[in-house]
Amino acid sequence: MSNRISQCFAHAKADNRAVLGIFVSAGDPSAESSAAILDELVENGADMIELGMPFSDPMADGPAIQAASLRAIKKGMTLAGTLDIAKSFRARHPDTPLVLMGYYNPIYIYGKDAFITDALAAGVDGLIIVDLPPEEDSELCDDARMAGLSFIRLVTPTTLGHRLPVVLEKAGGFIYYVAIAGITGTKSAAKETINAAFTRIREETSLPAVTGFGIRTAEQAAEIAHISDGVVVGSAMVSIIEQACAEESLDTEKLVNSVGTYCRSLSEAMKRS
Amino acid sequence: MGDTAPNSYKTLPDEAGRFGIHGGRFVAETLMPLILEVEKAYITTKSDPGFETELLYYQKHYIGRPSPLYFAPRLTKHFDGAKLYLKRDELNHTGAHKINNVLGQALLAKRMGKTKIIAETGAGQHGVATATACALFNLDCEVFMGAEDVRRQKPNVDRMRLLGAKVHPVTSGTSTLKDAMNEALRYWVANPETHFYIIGTVAGPHPYPEMVRDFQSVIGKETKEQIKQAEGRLPDALIACIGGGSNAMGLFHPFLDDESVAIYGVEAAGHGIETGEHAASLTGGEPGILHGNRTYLLQTKEGQIKDAHSISAGLDYPGIGPEHAWLHDIGRVNYVSATDEEALDMFHLCSRLEGIIPALEPSHALAFASKFLPSLDKDKIVILNMCGRGDKDLEAVLPLLEARSKL
Numbered sequence: 001m002s003n004r005i006s007q008c009f010a011h012a013k014a015d016n017r018a019v020l021g022i023f024v025s026a027g028d029p030s031a032e033s034s035a036a037i038l039d040e041l042v043e044n045g046a047d048m049i050e051l052g053m054p055f056s057d058p059m060a061d062g063p064a065i066q067a068a069s070l071r072a073i074k075k076g077m078t079l080a081g082t083l084d085i086a087k088s089f090r091a092r093h094p095d096t097p098l099v100l101m102g103y104y105n106p107i108y109i110y111g112k113d114a115f116i117t118d119a120l121a122a123g124v125d126g127l128i129i130v131d132l133p134p135e136e137d138s139e140l141c142d143d144a145r146m147a148g149l150s151f152i153r154l155v156t157p158t159t160l161g162h163r164l165p166v167v168l169e170k171a172g173g174f175i176y177y178v179a180i181a182g183i184t185g186t187k188s189a190a191k192e193t194i195n196a197a198f199t200r201i202r203e204e205t206s207l208p209a210v211t212g213f214g215i216r217t218a219e220q221a222a223e224i225a226h227i228s229d230g231v232v233v234g235s236a237m238v239s240i241i242e243q244a245c246a247e248e249s250l251d252t253e254k255l256v257n258s259v260g261t262y263c264r265s266l267s268e269a270m271k272r273s
Numbered sequence: 274m275g276d277t278a279p280n281s282y283k284t285l286p287d288e289a290g291r292f293g294i295h296g297g298r299f300v301a302e303t304l305m306p307l308i309l310e311v312e313k314a315y316i317t318t319k320s321d322p323g324f325e326t327e328l329l330y331y332q333k334h335y336i337g338r339p340s341p342l343y344f345a346p347r348l349t350k351h352f353d354g355a356k357l358y359l360k361r362d363e364l365n366h367t368g369a370h371k372i373n374n375v376l377g378q379a380l381l382a383k384r385m386g387k388t389k390i391i392a393e394t395g396a397g398q399h400g401v402a403t404a405t406a407c408a409l410f411n412l413d414c415e416v417f418m419g420a421e422d423v424r425r426q427k428p429n430v431d432r433m434r435l436l437g438a439k440v441h442p443v444t445s446g447t448s449t450l451k452d453a454m455n456e457a458l459r460y461w462v463a464n465p466e467t468h469f470y471i472i473g474t475v476a477g478p479h480p481y482p483e484m485v486r487d488f489q490s491v492i493g494k495e496t497k498e499q500i501k502q503a504e505g506r507l508p509d510a511l512i513a514c515i516g517g518g519s520n521a522m523g524l525f526h527p528f529l530d531d532e533s534v535a536i537y538g539v540e541a542a543g544h545g546i547e548t549g550e551h552a553a554s555l556t557g558g559e560p561g562i563l564h565g566n567r568t569y570l571l572q573t574k575e576g577q578i579k580d581a582h583s584i585s586a587g588l589d590y591p592g593i594g595p596e597h598a599w600l601h602d603i604g605r606v607n608y609v610s611a612t613d614e615e616a617l618d619m620f621h622l623c624s625r626l627e628g629i630i631p632a633l634e635p636s637h638a639l640a641f642a643s644k645f646l647p648s649l650d651k652d653k654i655v656i657l658n659m660c661g662r663g664d665k666d667l668e669a670v671l672p673l674l675e676a677r678s679k680l
Contacts, residue, residue, distance in 0.1 A: 109576030182463035
């Protein structure tokens with residue numbers, strides 16, 4: 001369960017480096033290639049996987065992840081399909097933390113209890129449900145925690161004041177610091193801002209904290225890896241898939257290689273730091 | 274009976290913004306501090322007598338309220354049943370009920386020290402109302418509108434631009450109203466300090482459904498006074514069309530505890546409920562979570578949101594306000610539907626019989642009235658919310674009426 005998450009951060013800390021988390025949407029560009037992409041990511045230094053549960057109306061996401069969601073839905077990806085991808089991933093990678101990220105409606109329709117049971121059976125470690133703030137904890141968070149899934153909280157620049165303890169109260173796994181006031185994959189935050197945010201977060205919690213939203217280059221990843229316990233790259237990775245899909249015919253092998261190369265560049269840059 | 278009576282239908286939402294299982298605050302953490310700030314400001318402001326005085330001033334002198342309650346003699350004769358009254362909110366400045374809400378929220382935004390306004394719009398009526406209020410109060414205005422609607426509703430786009438608003442065509446998702454709302458929310462998240470988001474209907478995260486309802490309730494409050502003056506009693510029934518449901522909520526809410534008043538909300542059945550191409554979330558949808566609230570939604574069995582269809586861009590939304598969802602669950606309001614074709618017939622009929630060109634939205638309400646009124650005795654009284662005028666629809670409607678040899 002969330003042991004995998006804490007062990008992952010503990011190992012990285014022992015190696016004096018930050019955890020590299022990679023986000024991709026399940027089923028983008030297809031269920032089969034998803035599995036190959038995930039393997040390639042782990043092969044090339046991804047310490048943790050955030051697997052997107054595609055939703056038609058991803059309110060907090062920028063154009064790249066919106067498009068990824070729609071590509072996956074168009075190819076028939078469902079929540080059940082996402083859990084299948086998770087399950088087969090877990091069989092191949094017994095130690096890599098796997099977190100599901102998405103929006104509440106597909107889970108609500110799937111059924112809360114069935115979802116918790118099936119996610120645990122698939123070897124999922126944690127959940128990031130973007131549109132379930134602490135005010136709606138009775139919807140899913142309380143039962144998910146009880147069952148042993150980490151409920152990972154987003155902390156944003158606007159959360160850092162008196163609201164931070166509210167957000168941290170039931171947080172599990174790690175803290176996901178949203179480095180910009182905005183949606184995924186748009187602008188990037190200044191290093192000083194992130195520094196100040198982490199000082200504040202570390203005052204309030206002993207959970208590891210990662211930074212995401214707007215990290216695109218190996219240089220940014222390396223820089224943030226000095227401050228943060230982890231770095232999450234999503235939109236930039238998803239954009240590589242988007243480019244491959246825009247070509248006349250999709251060359252899956254080539255796509256998987258590009259994903260691996262990019263992941264390796266991030267991982268190497270972070271190691272040097 | 275006061276608003277807080279325990280057996281009242283008017284005590285909701287609760288503190289969590291719930292109407293039964295519906296409503297709530299299903300938003301990203303990035304948005305949460307913003308809506309809490311709006312809620313706090315709204316609670317303070319609505320109990321401030323100075324705010325009420327200011328709002329009343331603009332309602333009277335700028336919008337032109339109260340809007341008349343008009344007995345429609347020729348439609349009454351034509352339907353040959355109950356007496357039909359029209360609440361003439363199409364006579365408001367900017368031509369629809371939308372301005373009632375926008376002025377309230379714009380005044381609130383000013384009090385909060387916000388200088389820039391965000392709005393989403395479908396047909397453009399809410400966008401025009403928002404652009405109007407922003408011109409009046411010297412606020413910057415950014416309107417998000419589906420690219421498809423920008424094309425279909427050019428006159429309203431032109432009005433917004435003339436009024437000084439920046440119109441952002443939205444091409445994400447399916448380029449419709451739901452995507453415009455996604456994009457407006459995204460924009461707000463990225464600009465939290467300076468911007469206030471004026472939502473145009475009784476939907477979205479708490480406190481919007483409550484706040485928009487309160488600002489629109491002026492419709493029902495006036496109606497109650499006016500019908501007592503005209504007929505010496507309450508009406509037997511109310512009818513209003515429903516997309517998100519703000520005009521309907523505005524008319525219905527002051528009457529919810531008057532059990533003798535039957536209430537009918539008319540959703541858009543598009544090409545027909547059975548075709549799957551409609552916008553009737555209560556009739557053809559299931560509860561789910563979108564745009565910050567739980568309510569009935571048009572969605573697939575996997576929980577992906579489906580596109581709505583209606584001839585009326587103002588009803589073309591896959592959800593409905595959470596208070597309507599609750600009123601549907603408890604059975605206080607009856608929700609029915611009318612097709613594109615039925616609405617078109619009424620667009621023509623009302624123009625010819627009353628000299629009132631209705632918007633396509635209230636044409637749906639008229640379509641239900643045409644079936645309902647003949648079943649009632651002649652001493653019964655029915656009030657229909659004429660929530661918008663049809664000038665904006667001429668470009669879309671005239672070719673259709675010509676094709677049906679009605680012109």
